[in-house]
Amino acid sequence: MKITTRKTALSGLAALGVAALFAGCASAPSDSGNASGAPVASDFVPCMVSDSGGFDDKSFNQLGLEGLTAAADTLGVKPVSVQSNSDADFAPNISNLVDQNCNLIVTVGFNLAAATKEAAAANPKTNFAIIDDNSIVSDNVKPIVFDTAQAAFLAGYASASYSKTGVVGTYGGMQIPPVTIFMDGFADGVAYFNQAKGKDVKVIGWDVKSQNGVFTGSFQAGTESKQAAQGLIDQNADVILACGGPIFLSAAEAIRDSGKPISMIGVDADLFETDAQNKDLFLTSIMKGMKPGVESVTVDAAAGKFNSTPFVGTLANDGVGIAPFHDFDSKVDPALQGELDKIKADIIAGTITVESPSSPK
Numbered sequence: 001m002k003i004t005t006r007k008t009a010l011s012g013l014a015a016l017g018v019a020a021l022f023a024g025c026a027s028a029p030s031d032s033g034n035a036s037g038a039p040v041a042s043d044f045v046p047c048m049v050s051d052s053g054g055f056d057d058k059s060f061n062q063l064g065l066e067g068l069t070a071a072a073d074t075l076g077v078k079p080v081s082v083q084s085n086s087d088a089d090f091a092p093n094i095s096n097l098v099d100q101n102c103n104l105i106v107t108v109g110f111n112l113a114a115a116t117k118e119a120a121a122a123n124p125k126t127n128f129a130i131i132d133d134n135s136i137v138s139d140n141v142k143p144i145v146f147d148t149a150q151a152a153f154l155a156g157y158a159s160a161s162y163s164k165t166g167v168v169g170t171y172g173g174m175q176i177p178p179v180t181i182f183m184d185g186f187a188d189g190v191a192y193f194n195q196a197k198g199k200d201v202k203v204i205g206w207d208v209k210s211q212n213g214v215f216t217g218s219f220q221a222g223t224e225s226k227q228a229a230q231g232l233i234d235q236n237a238d239v240i241l242a243c244g245g246p247i248f249l250s251a252a253e254a255i256r257d258s259g260k261p262i263s264m265i266g267v268d269a270d271l272f273e274t275d276a277q278n279k280d281l282f283l284t285s286i287m288k289g290m291k292p293g294v295e296s297v298t299v300d301a302a303a304g305k306f307n308s309t310p311f312v313g314t315l316a317n318d319g320v321g322i323a324p325f326h327d328f329d330s331k332v333d334p335a336l337q338g339e340l341d342k343i344k345a346d347i348i349a350g351t352i353t354v355e356s357p358s359s360p361k
Contacts, residue, residue, distance in 0.1 A: 046301070144310075
């Protein structure tokens with residue numbers, strides 16, 4: 001087992017944004033018009049383009065829009081959002097927002113990288129931010145990325161501790177870095193539990209060494225996702241991590257249909273809080289601070305403080321984390337939370353280091 005990583009410095013954005021990760025709210029606006037105290041042009045237009053999962057995915061698109069909306073409320077301006085129904089919508093949707101004279105266009109997801117890069121090059125006076133991609137090097141593009149392997153490591157450890165069958169499983173939507181980073185951290189966290197406890201909890205659905213696993217091919221809930229979850233259930237997994245926006249909804253269906261005591265690990269948001277129908281299934285969730293990240297980038301841009309330095313969310317700056325156990329609190333090992341607190345502190349200190357090939361560079 002190889003578990004290595006690097007530490008990421010906290011950017012100026014992080015200092016503004018990550019404090020709101022678990023609080024979920026922005027600072028009150030100042031008399032001068034916004035939380036930063038800097039004057040904001042009344043005609044500032046913040047905009048956003050979703051990935052194909054849509055803004056009601058209870059996950060990364062929804063969190064991104066919540067961040068944009070919160071910033072717009074703080075600034076006293078009106079946001080504009082455009083939903084993509086397929087990959088073919090990305091470029092036209094961005095072009096549409098450019099034509100509407102948006103000052104900041106936030107694109108949600110790795111899949112929008114090519115369209116964002118092209119639009120940014122063609123419109124150097126427009127500022128862009130992109131969630132889950134840092135491949136674009138341009139003065140007018142700010143990456144908002146997250147080292148979710150660190151938080152997923154904690155969730156993997158918790159899953160291994162909780163599992164009664166000794167089998168936990170994971171599958172993804174598309175095999176892209178923002179998805180596989182969750183799976184790497186999860187599997188490494190299970191491996192760390194096995195090493196620490198002398199156990200042999202098995203991970204199915206993803207192999208860290210070969211970087212091969214189970215994927216549905218999209219971020220859509222439906223037959224493919226339900227079948228992937230059922231495949232894990234058939235192999236005796238009793239904790240399932242579904243990575244890829246709303247695909248977790250199909251995993252929940254498969255679990256309900258099975259009638260078995262199977263729990264889930266959510267991603268992006270605390271799905272106990274965002275998905276009332278399935279809240280009883282979530283052992284915990286691996287959270288990314290997309291809402292505060294987008295909110296802070298937007299407020300900065302409105303105040304004339306936009307820059308292209310990437311924001312990288314980590315455990316150290318609270319840009320990533322895991323949700324409380326909620327209804328599972330009385331069901332987990334009483335020692336588990338203390339163990340997780342120690343592991344988190346060791347990751348932050350560098351005593352335990354966590355790396356995924358997909359970790360932000």
